[in-house]
């Protein structure tokens with residue numbers, strides 16, 4: 001009897017494990033086939049070989065690109081080199097990238113590990129660049145002032161907070177004010193793995209300002225990219241493993257109320273919910289994370305590898 005019980009439990013365990021593994025693979029889109037959607041005029045960006053995880057283009061056509069991310073479980077082609085912020089002028093005929101110098105005595109360049117980035121431009125046209133950083137795999141937000149003439153970033157401040165433990169992306173709404181995604185709940189490496197595998201969906205979004213820090217949305221299965229509409233009324237949050245983009249209304253008191261969910265589905269049917277601009281099966285780009293458009297030019301970034309620049 002005891003043996004039978006043990007076998008039953010073992011069988012049940014195996015079934016649950018298989019079931020769970022299948023849903024894990026579905027969350028990761030592990031078996032998705034990618035049918036190419038081509039854009040005629042594309043070139044790899046020279047000088048980007050070890051990532052372009054996030055990028056942002058200013059209205060002037062200057063693009064900031066974060067490069068060299070080291071993230072647990074993800075490939076790095078330059079594991080021993082610090083990350084960097086690259087600048088690209090999309091007004092140029094054949095734009096190249098330039099590494100922005102970082103100045104400011106308190107900044108430790110050797111452990112720089114940039115992830116999500118966002119800019120904020122104030123009334124007198126000062127451009128602030130806010131960068132999610134993972135020195136020693138911890139999470140901070142680095143605040144820089146962009147100095148266009150000198151092609152440099154002046155480091156102003158490092159922001160750390162207990163509600164910002166596992167930062168992924170950020171969207172600035174002031175010089176020291178932002179919404180940020182925490183892609184995990186747990187900090188501990190072991191617990192993080194279980195959190196991800198079991199699909200607990202405990203990832204969350206925080207509003208930060210020097211005077212107020214608050215969780216504004218939670219329950220995500222890996223909250224990833226975050227952005228704001230040009231008019232500042234809506235906040236978009238990408239939920240990676242649920243394949244969803246959430247749209248929130250942003251209120252004057254910075255709280256967010258859910259408006260709708262854009263499910264990335266039916267993309268190959270007659271009436272797609274989303275237009276696929278570009279798709280490629282990994283021979284050119286692997287692990288793309290971000291794309292932005294400036295005057296008919298499309299710039300696409302990747303986690304650990306190259307970047308692509310296309311004419312639409």
Ligand SMILES: *[C@@H]1O[C@H](CO)[C@@H](O)[C@H](O)[C@H]1NC(C)=O
Nearest residue numbers: 250251252253254255256257
């Ligand atoms: C924030 O503003 C919204 C919309 O005006 C309101 O519904 C909500 O109660 C406010 N929340 C707090 C905590 O003040």
